[in-house]
Amino acid sequence: MEYRKNDVVTIQINDIGNDGEGIGKIDGYTLFVKDAVIGDFVEAKITKVKKNYGYARVERVITPSSFRVEPRCAYHRQCGGCQIQAMDYERQLLFKEQKIRNNLIRIGGFEAALLDEIMEPIVGMENPWHYRNKAQFPVGYDKKENLITGFYAGRTHDIIPNTDCLLGAAENKQILEAVLSYMRENGVLAYREQTGKGLVRHILIRTGFASGEVMVCLVINGRKLPAEEELVKRLMGISLTGIGAVSLNETDRLRGDAGEKAEAENVAQKRIVSISVSVNTERTNVIMGKEIRVLWGRGYIEDSIRVLGAAEESRIKFHISPLSFYQVNPLQTEKLYSLALAYAGLTGRETVWDLYCGIGTISLFLAKYAKKVYGVEIIPQAIEDARENARINGINNAEFYVGKAEEVLPEKYEKEAVRADVIVVDPPRKGCDDRCLETMLAMKPKRIVYVSCDSATLARDLRVLVDGGYEVKKVRGVDQFGGTVHVEVVIMMQYCGKKKN
Ligand code: SAH
Numbered sequence: 294m295e296y297r298k299n300d301v302v303t304i305q306i307n308d309i310g311n312d313g314e315g316i317g318k319i320d321g322y323t324l325f326v327k328d329a330v331i332g333d334f335v336e337a338k339i340t341k342v343k344k345n346y347g348y349a350r351v352e353r354v355i356t357p358s359s360f361r362v363e364p365r366c367a368y369h370r371q372c373g374g375c376q377i378q379a380m381d382y383e384r385q386l387l388f389k390e391q392k393i394r395n396n397l398i399r400i401g402g403f404e405a406a407l408l409d410e411i412m413e414p415i416v417g418m419e420n421p422w423h424y425r426n427k428a429q430f431p432v433g434y435d436k437k438e439n440l441i442t443g444f445y446a447g448r449t450h451d452i453i454p455n456t457d458c459l460l461g462a463a464e465n466k467q468i469l470e471a472v473l474s475y476m477r478e479n480g481v482l483a484y485r486e487q488t489g490k491g492l493v494r495h496i497l498i499r500t501g502f503a504s505g506e507v508m509v510c511l512v513i514n515g516r517k518l519p520a521e522e523e524l525v526k527r528l529m530g531i532s533l534t535g536i537g538a539v540s541l542n543e544t545d546r547l548r549g550d551a552g553e554k555a556e557a558e559n560v561a562q563k564r565i566v567s568i569s570v571s572v573n574t575e576r577t578n579v580i581m582g583k584e585i586r587v588l589w590g591r592g593y594i595e596d597s598i599r600v601l602g603a604a605e606e607s608r609i610k611f612h613i614s615p616l617s618f619y620q621v622n623p624l625q626t627e628k629l630y631s632l633a634l635a636y637a638g639l640t641g642r643e644t645v646w647d648l649y650c651g652i653g654t655i656s657l658f659l660a661k662y663a664k665k666v667y668g669v670e671i672i673p674q675a676i677e678d679a680r681e682n683a684r685i686n687g688i689n690n691a692e693f694y695v696g697k698a699e700e701v702l703p704e705k706y707e708k709e710a711v712r713a714d715v716i717v718v719d720p721p722r723k724g725c726d727d728r729c730l731e732t733m734l735a736m737k738p739k740r741i742v743y744v745s746c747d748s749a750t751l752a753r754d755l756r757v758l759v760d761g762g763y764e765v766k767k768v769r770g771v772d773q774f775g776g777t778v779h780v781e782v783v784i785m786m787q788y789c790g791k792k793k794n
Contacts (some may be wrong), residue, residue, distance in 0.1 A: 294320050296342055301352060304395025306333045309388050313376035315351075324349045328370055330380050331388075332358025336726040350606040360384040366459050367409070370373060375460065376775035382421050386772060389780035390415045393748040393770050401752030402688045403765070407614055413769040416628050421775025424622045426596070429512075429580050430469060430496045431477075432483040440476060440483055442469050448523045450486060460776060462500040464533040465561050468509055471527045472496055479520040479647065484513075489576045492518070497571070497581070500563065501596030502623045503608070507533065508567040508594045512581060514574050518588075525568055525589045533563040566590045571615055585615050598623055600658060601631040609657045609686050617678050618651050622773045629744065629771045630658045633717060636767060636785035637661050643714035647739075648698040648729065651728040652692055653679030655717055655744070667711070668693040669701045699726035706732055713738040724750030727757070734761035741786040748782050755784065764789045 296302070296319075304645040306315035306329045313468050315329025325335045325345040337349035354361070364370075364378045374439040377385050394412065397403045418424060430442045433452045438774040441454035475481070476493060483493040495512040509528060511518065518524060568589040573582025585592065597608035613619045630717070633655060638647065639662040647656040648669030649752070657749045660666045668691060670676050676695045683691045694701050699717070705711040718725055724747065725733075734757075735742065741763060745751035755765060763786040769779045 294322075294429070296339055296347060297321060298339055298342055300339045301335050301557045302335060302339065302349070303334065304329075304349075305488070305768075306331055306335060306358070309377075311392065311778065313380075313388075316774060322347065325711075326351060326573065328379065330358045330361045331384070332360050334636050343496075366455075367456050368453050371446045371453055372455075374442050374444065374458075378776045382417070382775060385418045385775065386415050386752070386770075389772060389778075390770050392778075393768070393781065393782050395609045396748040396752045397755070397768070399752075400749055401759075403752075403755075407765070408768065411765060411767055413767060415770035415772060416625075416632070417772050418500050418622075418625060418775050421772075423458050423461065423463055424624065424775065425460045426462065426623055427497070427499045427619070427621050428458065428497075430456075430465075430492045432496060433485070434483060434522060438475055439620050442473060448762075462507075462563075463499070464500070464507065465498050467531050467533060468498055468507075468528065468565075469496060469551075470651075471531055471597060472524070475520075475524045475527045479523055481519055485563075485577075487654065487742055489514070490626065494573060495580050499594060499613060499615070499619075500593045501613070503597045504595050505563045506566045506594035506596070507563055508569070508613070508615065510567075510585070512571045512573050516572055518570060521588050528565055528568055529589070531565075533565070543598055544739045558713050561649055567592060567594055569615060570653075581616060583616070583732075593617075596623065598630070598654070598658075599626045600634060600661075601627060607661065607781045609654075609682075610681050611652065611654070612685065614677070614678075616674065618675055620654060620773075625771060625773045626654070629773065630655055632769060632783050633719075633742050633744055634658055634662065636740070636783060637662075637715045637717060638717065638740060638785075644712060645715045645717060646702065646711075646713045646724075648702065648716065648718045650693065651680050651719070652678060653693060655691070655719060656691050657686060657688055659717065660688045663715075664690065666691045669696060671695070671697055697726070697763065699728040699732075700730060702736075703732045712736065715740045715742065717744070719744040720750075721748065722747040724754050730754060730757045730761075734758065737788055739760075739788055742781075743784045743786070745782045746779065748780070751784070755786070759787055760792065762788060762790050762792050764791075 304317040306317045307314035315326040322404045327350040330642045330659040336353040339349045341348040347504045358383045369378045432442045443453045443455040456466045482491040484494040499508045569587045571582045572584040593612045593614040599608040643663045645663045645666045647668045650656045650670045658669040676693045679693045767785040
């Protein structure tokens with residue numbers, strides 16, 4: 294039977310694709326069905342046909358899967374940010390765990406039996422909502438020319454008016470509404486991409502979950518906002534409902550239903566400490582402009598994270614400016630980096646290299662437990678932040694280099710014969726460069742800890758390291774992004790000297 298675009302079919306969904314879509318077969322023909330949940334029986338409309346497979350989207354759920362839940366966000370299908378919000382959170386975690394496992398088997402060539410032995414259960418979130426500490430909201434107009442802010446609808450620049458994204462901090466809504474009302478009352482126009490006219494482009498909000506400190510930054514197509522003092526007055530006039538700081542007991546930190554409890558135990562009252570504008574007069578998709586002007590308060594917020602189980606005083610502080618990179622899910626980041634630290638197995642005598650170190654989050658975590666840490670990162674501003682963060686924490690055994698990991702490491706190794714007991718890498722999605730992997734092999738650290746946001750490139754890189762004499766000892770997923778298909782993985786490898794090939 295031939296299928297055509299716009300055909301409506303009924304189909305049983307029995308698998309999940311990498312982007313969270315449901316997968317099923319009709320008469321042997323595979324369909325990838327957007328918004329279908331594994332276990333659903335649905336009516337779907339075909340959107341694209343290829344020879345051996347096609348794409349469709351759900352028109353109607355006939356028999357819902359036992360894993361299907363009512364999506365909490367009314368916009369979730371349009372927005373596309375949460376691809377698997379309609380899937381029960383426990384099932385999301387299983388999906389992520391299987392994705393890691395499948396990639397290690399399929400791409401890395403690892404044995405299923407080995408993974409059964411070494412893979413530890415994925416670390417989930419206590420509360421997979423309101424976990425993001427940063428959001429950038431585009432400002433514009435709807436069809437009736439009403440001023441709105443919200444999110445871009447998936448793959449477009451149409452704004453869905455929604456000030457209450459359930460992944461973001463709870464107080465964003467109050468802040469966004471205050472900014473919109475300031476704009477309306479003072480005749481401040483939103484930027485229009487089509488003409489390049491208008492003033493306010495985006496509203497950036499960042500929240501320190503531990504400190505309770507909140508930053509509001511308006512990205513503007515100009516140098517100055519009219520009636521700036523009105524904006525400040527309005528923002529300072531709100532009493533934020535959100536609360537920050539989570540200090541859970543260790544036992545609550547693993548998955549479970551401690552979400553409510555976490556909220557009850559939260560302590561720091563949220564408060565705005567920084568209001569600024571970012572000047573961006575370019576006609577570009579890049580959100581932030583390079584120049585930041587503080588209108589009120591400080592130019593940064595402070596936040597802190599700590600090693601799980603370590604004393605409260607051992608928190609590592611970070612100064613976060615509108616332009617700094619900082620992990621967007623701070624609670625899970627604590628778990629991720631505590632795991633990386635545990636896998637590094639430090640005794641205080643080690644020399645550690647932290648490649649792709651960003652603002653030094655992992656480096657500073659490790660520094661307290663190592664003799665010396667060297668961080669390498671390509672973005673100069675991030676390294677400035679890393680050095681400043683080391684300074685404010687009184688950490689003086691961490692040194693940072695600007696450059697590509699695949700250039701800095703070989704150069705230091707070849708010219709200065711630097712050594713490493715442990716190497717930690719946390720590369721972007723494309724994984725490590727070959728030259729970086731080769732140098733790691735030449736340096737023969739006792740252990741390698743690989744933190745990855747893409748298990749496919751992780752699997753590819755692990756194969757190179759295993760063929761060069763390492764053994765994978767531990768694998769563990771950490772969910773940083775509930776509702777989405779993304780997952781982080783941490784692995785630990787040990788040198789065993791047995792070269793394959
Ligand atoms: N561990 C860091 C962030 C890791 S994200 C933290 O927690 O803050 C990956 C980082 O790698 C980014 O900061 C990116 O700028 C950097 N990067 C990308 N390519 C790189 C390269 N070739 N060499 C060094 N760093 C690189």
